[in-house]
Amino acid sequence: MDNRNKCAACYRQFNKMEHLVEHMRTSYHSAHEPTCGICRKHCRSFESLREHLIGPLPKVECERIFKEQGCDLCLTIFSSRNALHVHREACQFSRGNNMGLTNRMANLGIQDDLKMDSSRARVVALACKMVGGGSDGSLDLCARVCLIDESEKIIFHTYVKPRLPVTKYRYETTGMRPEFLRDAMPLRQVQRKIQDYLCNGEPIWQIRSRAGKARILVGHGLDHDLKSLEVEYPQMMRRDTADYPPLMKSSKLSNSLKYLTKTYLGYDIQTGIQDPYEDCVATMRLYMRMRSQRHKVEDYPLAQDPQNRNNFAAFRQSELERMAPEKMLEISRSDYYCWCLDSSS
Known part of the structure; x- marks a missing residue:
């Protein structure tokens, strides 16, 4: 030959x-x-x-x-x-590396004042945790959301009150109880705050370039998270570890965030009650590793x-x-x- x-x-x-x-x-x-x-x-x-x-x-x-x-x-x-x-x-990396005090703050609860006016972050990571709605509890409803910056500092972290009644709190993985959502921030308010922060002063219909003021959004399964938040954001500004070709399986199927973190960062996540801050950190670290090539x-x-x-x-x-x-x-x-x-x- x-x-x-x-x-x-x-x-x-x-x-x-x-x-x-x-x-x-x-x-x-x-x-x-x-x-x-x-x-x-x-x-x-x-x-x-x-x-x-x-x-x-x-x-x-x-x-x-x-x-x-x-x-x-x-x-x-x-x-x-x-x-x-x-x-x-x-x-x-280790699960606790750079996550000590900040992670404990995240687990204690909420930073819903959105430090958006003072944040100059160019890249942010987002993660949500879902509870169940519908008659069988299979409908995903966002009940907790977290945003962090490139330094893994929390920008926004709050419980979210869904529009629909919660029929399954999925406590084993979410740690969620009814009282956590009773006085939580309504979904519409969360949606508006996150959308405004991501756009960073640019009207969403004018975001045409990665060189503008709008922020790069990192996550895993962003379509699902943004849909649950009822937030629209241009595809060109998203960096999704679930559909980034170098991180996908040979068959072009998606790897789980748990697998990617263990395989490419070297530590375990999602081992018990899951914290969206932990997912944010994992996706941001994966993004930074891929970006630094x-x-x-x-x-x-x-x-x-x-x-x-x-x-x-x-x-x-x-x-x-x-x-x-x-x-x-x-x-x-x-x-x-x-x-x-x-x-x-």
């Missing part, structure tokens, strides 16, 4: 050059994909990269080096065991950018078939917005 027909990113081999060209059209390989630090193979997600390094059928040489010099949390390869040891102390800087990093739309157009088929696989990789771009781009915006 002609080695010229081998993808320069994922190393998949093709019988014909035209098949490689078609693969490059649809794969959207880019500098933003998780990449093996040893053989430089591109993977579609960190789950795929993990399987490549330490899965049931890993690449033997990569597995050997990774076991000696690789971090099993961020999957980075280091030059020595000592460098790995130093790194691991910073990479390994150092990827090649490109003027137009997305496949949908006008400058990239014709890179693999059909009328260039003959030219593409004469192109080296490495050159095709150079003109290929990502089909998702990498969070590392937030660092430069």
